[in-house]
Amino acid sequence: MSYGQQYPDVSELPAAAVQLNHTAVYASDRHLSAEFIAAILGLKVGAPFGPFLPVDLGNGVTLDYYEKRDEPIQSQHYAFIVPEAQFDTMIARLEAVGVTYYADPGHTEPGRINRLFGGRGAYFDDPDGHNLEIMTRPYVRP
Numbered sequence: 001m002s003y004g005q006q007y008p009d010v011s012e013l014p015a016a017a018v019q020l021n022h023t024a025v026y027a028s029d030r031h032l033s034a035e036f037i038a039a040i041l042g043l044k045v046g047a048p049f050g051p052f053l054p055v056d057l058g059n060g061v062t063l064d065y066y067e068k069r070d071e072p073i074q075s076q077h078y079a080f081i082v083p084e085a086q087f088d089t090m091i092a093r094l095e096a097v098g099v100t101y102y103a104d105p106g107h108t109e110p111g112r113i114n115r116l117f118g119g120r121g122a123y124f125d126d127p128d129g130h131n132l133e134i135m136t137r138p139y140v141r142p
């Protein structure tokens with residue numbers, strides 16, 4: 001089999017319950033990036049695991065920061081549901097370290113938050129330009 005051909009038909013099967021467990025997040029400096037997200041979101045940087053520097057999100061998912069020094073880092077988007085009671089604190093932490101947040105993913109509304117889906121949200125860049133999003137309510141998808 002190759003990609004783009006007919007895949008097995010699973011449409012009649014019950015949907016599997018699959019949980020994301022970890023993903024590698026590329027960074028030019030894994031300590032800088034892991035410590036940044038941990039400081040903003042109120043998490044802890046774990047012990048190095050081989051080339052990975054983990055940040056446990058507390059929901060069974062770990063971000064494994066992995067250093068890629070010799071090539072440009074392709075910006076990815078990571079969105080986090082955060083407790084409503086912590087949102088203001090996270091915004092204040094961004095302000096304290098001088099990182100601009102935006103109401104929109106395209107970063108055209110600096111210093112503002114959004115109120116999508118009855119919650120609050122904001123976007124900001126990590127040290128390598130990964131577009132991070134904090135939101136208090138998940139997207140309502142059709």
Ligand SMILES: [Fe+2]
Nearest residue numbers: 077079105133
């Ligand atoms: Fe998003």
